[in-house]
Amino acid sequence: MLDTSLFLGVAALVGLVVGSFLNVVIHRLPKMMENEWREQCAELDGKPAPDFGRYNLLVPRSQCPACQTPIRVRDNIPVVSWLLLRGKCAHCKAPISPRYPRVEALTAVLSAVIASKFGFGWTTAAFLVLTWTLVALTFIDADTTLLPDDLTLPLLWLGLLANLVGLIPGVSLRDAVIGAAAGYLVLWLIYWAFKLTTGKEGMGYGDFKLLAALGAWLGWKALLPILLLSSVVGAVVGIALMLLARRGRDIPIPFGPYLAAAGFLVLLLGDRVTGMLQLAS
Numbered sequence: 400m401l402d403t404s405l406f407l408g409v410a411a412l413v414g415l416v417v418g419s420f421l422n423v424v425i426h427r428l429p430k431m432m433e434n435e436w437r438e439q440c441a442e443l444d445g446k447p448a449p450d451f452g453r454y455n456l457l458v459p460r461s462q463c464p465a466c467q468t469p470i471r472v473r474d475n476i477p478v479v480s481w482l483l484l485r486g487k488c489a490h491c492k493a494p495i496s497p498r499y500p501r502v503e504a505l506t507a508v509l510s511a512v513i514a515s516k517f518g519f520g521w522t523t524a525a526f527l528v529l530t531w532t533l534v535a536l537t538f539i540d541a542d543t544t545l546l547p548d549d550l551t552l553p554l555l556w557l558g559l560l561a562n563l564v565g566l567i568p569g570v571s572l573r574d575a576v577i578g579a580a581a582g583y584l585v586l587w588l589i590y591w592a593f594k595l596t597t598g599k600e601g602m603g604y605g606d607f608k609l610l611a612a613l614g615a616w617l618g619w620k621a622l623l624p625i626l627l628l629s630s631v632v633g634a635v636v637g638i639a640l641m642l643l644a645r646r647g648r649d650i651p652i653p654f655g656p657y658l659a660a661a662g663f664l665v666l667l668l669g670d671r672v673t674g675m676l677q678l679a680s
Contacts, residue, residue, distance in 0.1 A: 406519055407511050410527075414510030415477040417531050418503035420456075425502065425538045427456055428547055465493035477503040498538075506534055509663070516667055522568065525561045526666065529554070529616055533659040536609065540655030546605025551612055555579055558615030569669070570618040578614025582622055583607045606654050613662040621665045628661035629654065 434451045441448050453459070460469045468490040474480045481500040488495060509530050517523040532554050540546050561567055562575035570578075586607045593601035614622050637652050 407514050410514035410523075411507040411511040413527075414507035415503050417510070418506030418534070419475070419477040421506060421531060421535045421538075422499050422502050423456055423461065424535045425542070427454070428535075428549065429539060429543045429545060431455060432545070432547060432549075463488040463490060463493060463495075466491035477507075502534065502538060506531060509534065512667070522566050525557075525566045528557065529666070530663065533663060537656040537659045540605070540653040544603070544651050544653045546603065546609050546655045548605075548608065551605060551608035555608065555612040555615045558612055558617075561616065562618075567616065567618075570616075574618035574620065575615050578617065578619035578622060579611045580614075581619050582614030583611035585622065585626070586610050602654050606658060609655055609658050613658065613665075617662065617665060621662075624665050625658065625661045628664060629657035632660065633657040 431454065434449075434454060437451075438448045461475060462469045465488060468488070471489070474484060474489045478500045481495060481497075484495070486495050486497060487493065510527055513526050513530055514523055517526060532550055536546055536550055539550075558567075559572070559575055559579065562570055562572045567575070586602065590600070590602055590607070593599070610622070610625065613625055617625075633652065633654055636657070
């Protein structure tokens, strides 16, 4: 029998490594999308496609944003290297954003939480993939107000497949299919109701797909708690930003991070969240 402490330690260690890769995804995927859009625009205009060189999640090697020096392996150890280097580039001493170790540490903590909750098995492996993808989507949306199809659509299909083989406790394939369809449809209806009423777009299509993916993983019964939690937290944060940071109402606030956080809470707490909401009503 696997020792619990060892299992949680391994889960956290894997989370650190994955968190380091997620930093690459968060930074590069939006740029890859932008390059693709520019290539498509050039093609439509009948112009030569711009040459961006090889740029993907693996190539080129990670490098310092300031001096472009490739980062050595010993300087790329999750969290540890940043602390040893005191948050500065080993070559030019330019500051390195503390968000890199924060993403790594957050991914490690969330991975350990999932492992502790669900134990050793394929269910934990599935929920780790869900959690890691939610982390990437959260930070990409916070940076760019984009939720890439390259992440949301595979996440949706993986949720359906996970339920097809019975990996998700308490969720049937029927619940998952209804959850995926209803998750997309609910926000789509809200989007159009808001647009027809105000003439403005209240959210993006990526939000529809993210909620559909969460419905595919957690079933249709999870949709209402996710929507309520994300809406309440989003409203509180939005009001706080307007009051404290003096942001105007017209400045978009990404909704994806709140959907992702609410989905993770419902994943962990399950029926307890539903029960609390019923008591509150």
